[in-house]
Amino acid sequence: MYAQLVETGTKGVKSLEEMSPEERAFQQKIDNEIKIEAKNWMPEAYRQTLIRQISQHAHSEIVGMLPEGNWVTRAPTLKRKLQLMAKIQDEAGHGLYLYSAMETLGADRDEEISKLHAGKAKYSSIFNYPTLNWADMGAVGWLVDGAAIVNQVVLQRTSYGPYSRAMIRICKEESFHQRQGYELLLTLMRKGNQAQKDMVQDAINRLWWPALMMFGPSDEHSPNSAQSLAWKIKRQSNDELRQRFIDQTVPQLELLGCTAPDPELKWNEARGHYDFGAIQWEEFYEVLKGNGPCNAERLATRRNAIEGGAWVREAAVAHARKKQQRVAA
């Protein structure tokens, strides 16, 4: 991949001759699939790229708890409520592993979280959409976790060791999330009344396009991809992963008996892939700028959680100090 990127003169990617001896040794390690660990030398831009991506990923897991949190008190049965709560707790755990992986790069967790709360850090666009009916809980699991898995399965092979190891654990849990979401939708479609079936189609209509946007801008408009692919932080491009997600999701959509809100979605025998319609990138960039339907609400909820929980953290620190003093005495 690296040789290909250099050969094709991909923007911003240095050739081996242009590199310092340290950079060259680093790139050769990457090319030989040797993981980079926290104490190893790394180019500053590699460190910064990882801090950016891992912090955004961690913020996404934490903000991503909110659309589902909206339905915990209204889950239709005890079993569904337990499943939903378990899933949301898993997302919190993913956020914590990822913040820890980010800290191994020298980044400060509180600082990065402050950037999120100040509206300066990104998190996945998908979580700025509302969850309006119960079927959204199935569609989030199936489509949102489904898209997240396609992206994260390849990140298990990312070049930075702590990120790669976090991904291995996260992927196992995401796959349970995807299945519980799909099973929820199948139940509504197979055993539900017409109103429940309509809810499923409505949820798919609203979440389909935002799920495709999760993979990021198309390759030609993705400023970070070339260097991230050369460093094997990313292992496949945004468009390749988006296509894989569509190809594996459409048969599941058909099994549900639902349709996608895309009249151009069609199997292309010659390409061996599904063709699909144009993504509304203006909408994606508006969401990134903070103008999505729920951006303001999501950030306000996170800020309130931190401020409202301050007394708990203070009490925990005071308790720990007292305990330490007792041990020392």
Ligand code: FAQ
């Ligand atoms: N939303 O040059 P690229 C989940 C930004 S986890 C917002 O292509 P890159 C689990 C990008 O940051 C979901 N911003 O960037 C769950 C960059 O901005 P910057 C999160 C986006 O990094 C399920 C700019 O656009 N997963 O769902 C988005 O090479 C259910 C240019 O883009 C990850 O974070 C977007 N969708 O590729 C939780 C996976 N796309 O920083 C709860 C790890 C792009 O230059 C419930 N991340 N941008 O100002 C990645 O694989 C990559 O960061 C990409 C973007 C592929 C997301």
